[in-house]
Amino acid sequence: MPGKWQWFHKLGSPRWFYGIADRFNPLLLGSALLLLVAGIVWGLAFAPPDYLQGNSYRIIFIHVPTAFVAQSVYIMMAVAGAVTLIWRMKLADVFVRSVAPIGAAFTFLALFTGAVWGKPTWGAYWVWDARLTSMLILLFLYFGIIALGSAISDEKSSARAVAVLALVGVVNIPIIKYSVNWWNTLHQPATFKWTERPAMQMDMWLPLLLSVLGLYLFFTWLAFVRMQTEILHRERRTQWVRQLIQQRKG
């Protein structure tokens, strides 16, 4: 009974997803590398220097994409968590498990590149700026998800517990962001105003767009590969995984 929801039901089958991911992976990796190389080379070598910050601003071509992905991965995890709780879809949990470490890594990268940029610009590696602080809290939230996931041995309850935590976290993220913003303006009035930076030039903005898109594709590829590994591990006793291993060997 092929209907328009068939793709959704198929998503319940890890085996089906494994095949799809196998087909998409080369395409994803190829286009990700193409966009990333284009965006970063353009940004680092050819874009004009900033009139205020000189060349040190160029780290945004890495910093901004990682920060983008780091923040949106948590939202994706929460959506997948809702899918786990509502439809008990195995693949949604595989997704949450696979992307949580990626999200944490990108959050760390965003913080690290921010610190590297902060030294020449603000004169300090770490400033208790609202954005930095809320990214740090996001990193803690990722660690919480990873820790809870590995602490519960039973696969089903582990999936649901992590899903609940992701949803609780996503409800809290706006509150945390708002309160941290408020706290910062209270303690440290207007030292750095992001909003008052001059509007970006086109030849800075385009390479940035390319690297953001490239990093999203790269994230998708990475997530797919990790999901495939997780699927193989979870389904290691099934017939199709055994056959697959036989094929690869022979």
Place this chain on the structure above:
Amino acid sequence: MNSPVRTVTVQPVKVSLPAAMMAVLRRDLQVSFRQRQDLFNPLLFFVIVVTLFPLGVSPEVSFLQLAGAGVLWVSALLATLLSLDSLFRHDFDDGTLEQLVLQPQPLYMLVLAKVAAHWLVTGLPLILLSPLLGVMVHLDGNSIAILCLTLLVGTPVLSLVGAIGAALTLGLRSGGVLLSLLIIPLYIPVLIFGTGTVAAAADGGSVSGHMALMGAMLVLAVTLAPLAAAASLRISLSNT
């Protein structure tokens, strides 16, 4: 000889929701008061942590006046965190929790009653003790009053949000540390507004806006936290 067959019909006892909540509340309070040492431990911890700051940072009056509200808030937060582990654990170990989940009354409301009992035996004593500690860190009278007010609105949020963590980590080996890891990031907004209100009052500003925001957080926590905690309890119970 045949024994006469008797049919026994058990009439289900109908208990109204408020009565069930009161029963849970009363039982939890009774259990707490019979293990009195458990009541004192978080309070003692609160006092000891506050003592560490003058010793570890500086006993200068100017520093303590500036940092006092924050020190008290952080200590209250840690003390609450410490007490959360026992929120569901005893009931989990002796099977009471399973009975609660099986009740016809919504688990949401029963969890709310349990959290209320937890707050009464941990949050409320912390608030009652904080004026004394406030004097020790040289806060002035007005600041102490505002601090107590923020704790009054803020500590129930700590108990409610903490209940989610306690329910999620129920029955895990390293539950205590994991609980802190999960819950502390979620406590940050309460901490920021709690100490921010006292700072605003010290600067001579109005605190009604800040208090309104804290009240909003409390309303949100009362509405949503028991939902998440109840769901987590069901998950943890299905785990065993």
